[in-house]
Amino acid sequence: MYRFDRTEYDKRMEWYKDARFGMFIHWGLYAIPARGEWIRSVEELPKEEYMKYFREFNPVDFDAKAWAKAARDAGMKYVVLTAKHHDGFCLFDSKYTDFKSTNTKCGRDFVLEFVEAVRGEGLRVGLYFTLLDWYHEDYPHYGDKNHPMRNNKAYTNENRNFDNYLTYMHNQVREICTNYGKLDILWFDFSYDDMRGEKWRATELVDMVRSLQPEVIIDNRLEVSGEGYGSLASGNPMPYHGDFVSPEQMIPPNGIQDVNGEDLVWESCVTMNNNWGYCAEDHYFKPASMLIKKLVECVSKGGNMLLNVGPDAKGNIPIESMEILYEIGRWMKKNKESIYGCSKAGIEKPDFGRVTRKGNHLYFHIYENTIGPVPLQGFKKEEVKGIRYLATGAEIPISDSWVHSDYPDIVFANLGPDPVLLDAVDTVLDVVLK
Numbered sequence: 001m002y003r004f005d006r007t008e009y010d011k012r013m014e015w016y017k018d019a020r021f022g023m024f025i026h027w028g029l030y031a032i033p034a035r036g037e038w039i040r041s042v043e044e045l046p047k048e049e050y051m052k053y054f055r056e057f058n059p060v061d062f063d064a065k066a067w068a069k070a071a072r073d074a075g076m077k078y079v080v081l082t083a084k085h086h087d088g089f090c091l092f093d094s095k096y097t098d099f100k101s102t103n104t105k106c107g108r109d110f111v112l113e114f115v116e117a118v119r120g121e122g123l124r125v126g127l128y129f130t131l132l133d134w135y136h137e138d139y140p141h142y143g144d145k146n147h148p149m150r151n152n153k154a155y156t157n158e159n160r161n162f163d164n165y166l167t168y169m170h171n172q173v174r175e176i177c178t179n180y181g182k183l184d185i186l187w188f189d190f191s192y193d194d195m196r197g198e199k200w201r202a203t204e205l206v207d208m209v210r211s212l213q214p215e216v217i218i219d220n221r222l223e224v225s226g227e228g229y230g231s232l233a234s235g236n237p238m239p240y241h242g243d244f245v246s247p248e249q250m251i252p253p254n255g256i257q258d259v260n261g262e263d264l265v266w267e268s269c270v271t272m273n274n275n276w277g278y279c280a281e282d283h284y285f286k287p288a289s290m291l292i293k294k295l296v297e298c299v300s301k302g303g304n305m306l307l308n309v310g311p312d313a314k315g316n317i318p319i320e321s322m323e324i325l326y327e328i329g330r331w332m333k334k335n336k337e338s339i340y341g342c343s344k345a346g347i348e349k350p351d352f353g354r355v356t357r358k359g360n361h362l363y364f365h366i367y368e369n370t371i372g373p374v375p376l377q378g379f380k381k382e383e384v385k386g387i388r389y390l391a392t393g394a395e396i397p398i399s400d401s402w403v404h405s406d407y408p409d410i411v412f413a414n415l416g417p418d419p420v421l422l423d424a425v426d427t428v429l430d431v432v433l434k
């Protein structure tokens with residue numbers, strides 16, 4: 001019988017809840033055609049056609065240290081790399097397949113280089129591993145009738161032995177949990193239709209993972225991927241319950257709670273443009289200021305943000321992404337205290353922005369000008385020890401400018417000559433309570 005150990009759980013989740021901000025990296029053969037990571041399925045490419053990218057793959061600029069440094073400079077605390085995506089191509093030296101990076105021209109184990117570089121920057125390291133496999137002969141290609149993988153001409157084998165596939169998949173998970181040192185996160189993707197839970201032999205899989213990596217944090221996609229939050233939320237945790245909920249390309253409107261209304265741990269994974277894998281034509285990047293706001297939104301709702309980059313075929317993170325990371329990093333250097341270790345403020349979201357909280361610090365993120373002094377609501381005037389600009393430590397004096405004759409109970413911050421420009425993110429007030 002499985003018993004959920006709350007103490008153990010809280011202990012292993014501690015660093016992760018404090019971290020709040022991580023980098024997702026989608027990278028593989030699909031960087032060469034440069035039309036996103038779903039290309040083989042969406043364009044129904046037969047195996048032979050996709051193999052051309054396997055023969056060509058030679059990311060001469062690959063530099064795991066550069067990726068890790070970009071993440072650290074952006075203020076991210078952990079990095080998750082696609083060890084294997086749905087196309088089945090392994091960025092690690094699996095002994096169970098030939099379809100791996102060590103068998104390409106470059107002959108490198110990118111997962112090995114990655115984990116070492118990420119740890120070298122003092123960051124936590126995670127591996128993404130998909131449960132699907134479009135390369136393996138025994139993977140049953142599926143889908144509801146509207147799904148592009150239904151009757152996909154690229155996958156024609158009929159005599160599949162799914163158990164065979166599961167053994168293969170479990171063997172590979174054992175490899176990544178054995179050969180690459182301590183992993184902080186295992187990010188499984190994804191369950192669908194009736195392919196969930198024990199269909200993946202999930203209890204056995206998680207037992208194995210935990211025996212090899214006792215402290216690893218696992219997402220909830222062995223159970224669910226967007227169809228509800230999983231069994232931890234339902235109050236009846238299965239042995240393979242996820243450690244965190246994994247909303248994709250969305251930020252939950254009210255954070256995420258279990259059946260008893262208790263806050264759950266969650267992480268929104270988000271792309272910078274509209275693709276996970278490198279897409280040469282997709283220049284529709286969100287501005288850095290918007291992504292900073294989204295990060296603050298996640299934290300203010302008690303969650304993490306995992307922000308994606310899709311390096312190109314040579315191994316470079318796209319210049320647009322580097323610029324965004326740089327901008328976010330500049331902001332994080334000044335304002336990280338309002339992110340790390342922070343969570344919900346427990347007060348109503350103000351019109352002009354959002355609030356995060358850590359202990360007796362309320363961090364007011366002010367995104368737009370109010371007319372006149374900014375009303376800071378959600379606490380009493382008598383409770384305030386002081387107000388500072390988070391970035392500089394400059395005092396916002398406790399003075400008459402706080403008092404508005406019509407609203408004697410509300411604290412107003414007089415930002416004086418520093419206007420908050422439209423779309424600005426750099427006015428963060430640190431309200432210290434007694």
Ligand code: H79
Nearest residue numbers: 026037038042085086147148189190248269276
């Ligand atoms: O790895 C990223 C995605 O490739 C993966 N999860 C994130 C983290 C993912 N796999 N499946 N899904 C997400 C959901 C299915 C999306 C699809 Fe489609 C909609 C598949 C087909 C239609 C988007 C549009 C992808 C291809 C076409």
